Amino acid sequence: MNPDEIGPGEEDLAFVQRVLAGDRRCFEPLVRRHERRVFRVALAVLGNIEDAEDAMQEVFIKAFRHLDQFRGESRFTTWLTRIAVNEALQKRQARKESVPLDESREADERPLPRRFEPWTANPEQLYGQQEVRQLVEAAIQALPSIYRETLVLRDVEGMSAEEAAEALGIKVEALKSRLLRARLMLRETLGSAMEEPRPLGTKIVHSAVRMRNMMKVMLARAAGR
Amino acid sequence: MNTTTTRMMSCKEVLANLSTYVDEDGSAELRHLLEEHIAWCRRCQVVFDTTGRMVKIVRDAEPFEIPLAVSARLYARLETVLSGD
Numbered sequence: 001m002n003p004d005e006i007g008p009g010e011e012d013l014a015f016v017q018r019v020l021a022g023d024r025r026c027f028e029p030l031v032r033r034h035e036r037r038v039f040r041v042a043l044a045v046l047g048n049i050e051d052a053e054d055a056m057q058e059v060f061i062k063a064f065r066h067l068d069q070f071r072g073e074s075r076f077t078t079w080l081t082r083i084a085v086n087e088a089l090q091k092r093q094a095r096k097e098s099v100p101l102d103e104s105r106e107a108d109e110r111p112l113p114r115r116f117e118p119w120t121a122n123p124e125q126l127y128g129q130q131e132v133r134q135l136v137e138a139a140i141q142a143l144p145s146i147y148r149e150t151l152v153l154r155d156v157e158g159m160s161a162e163e164a165a166e167a168l169g170i171k172v173e174a175l176k177s178r179l180l181r182a183r184l185m186l187r188e189t190l191g192s193a194m195e196e197p198r199p200l201g202t203k204i205v206h207s208a209v210r211m212r213n214m215m216k217v218m219l220a221r222a223a224g225r
Numbered sequence: 226m227n228t229t230t231t232r233m234m235s236c237k238e239v240l241a242n243l244s245t246y247v248d249e250d251g252s253a254e255l256r257h258l259l260e261e262h263i264a265w266c267r268r269c270q271v272v273f274d275t276t277g278r279m280v281k282i283v284r285d286a287e288p289f290e291i292p293l294a295v296s297a298r299l300y301a302r303l304e305t306v307l308s309g310d
Binding site for chain 1: 241274278284286291296
């Protein structure tokens with residue numbers, strides 16, 4: 001366990017114990033501390049705000065009613081996130097979605113990187129914090145669901161590979177392979193906004209090279225005629 | 226010729242270990258092999274660098290703020306549960 005997390009974890013535990021001792025009002029601070037995470041996780045699995053909201057309400061009601069099942073062996077965050085993922089996955093199944101295309105072809109395709117330009121040194125200066133957030137949100141939302149949920153659990157929520165795999169009910173190896181693909185896909189999408197604008201000089205050199213190559217081909221053709 | 230030299234990794238192998246590099250785990254030996262590769266391979270260097278920066282950008286952006294109305298409805302619903310059960 002990360003030592004930085006011992007503090008908040010202990011605070012959670014104190015609230016849990018007070019709720020279990022009969023002080024129901026102490027459930028509210030627990031909700032305040034974790035609502036963003038539960039919402040994000042539900043949104044990652046379900047892909048739209050309406051379903052995520054429904055799932056989030058169910059998650060907190062279930063957590064409240066089954067709080068005595070929290071044994072304190074894992075962190076409260078982990079326990080709650082597991083409930084959130086389960087609830088959202090069940091909801092997704094209930095929507096009777098067939099196996100998503102991306103899931104069925106998961107194994108055979110690994111997109112190779114296609115963008116090889118460096119990113120601008122400080123995107124926040126280029127876009128402003130709010131705009132960067134919007135770019136990130138749009139790019140994550142565009143990911144197929146199995147990659148979206150993996151990336152959110154690992155890179156947004158900061159869960160370990162083991163915790164995230166357990167919450168999603170998949171093997172750690174599968175999680176790692178999904179994460180790699182999720183990151184590569186996200187990098188392609190964000191790359192168009194984050195790459196350094198190419199200086200005019202480079203463009204001119206590239207055009208000159210293209211022109212020279214074209215001339216060579218034309219000359220060769222003319223000579224062969 | 227030095228026979229103990231470890232072989233160089235291909236771009237494909239290096240890419241498969243991208244997360245190891247970004248998340249700073251894996252053995253020291255593996256990290257060394259990866260660093261050796263990206264020291265001379267510009268394309269992999271860009272992919273590794275931009276992916277590492279992307280992971281940081283994603284985390285720092287704290288995406289998907291819960292809408293105020295959504296939060297308000299959650300507390301309203303919980304109120305009935307907390308006071309009713």
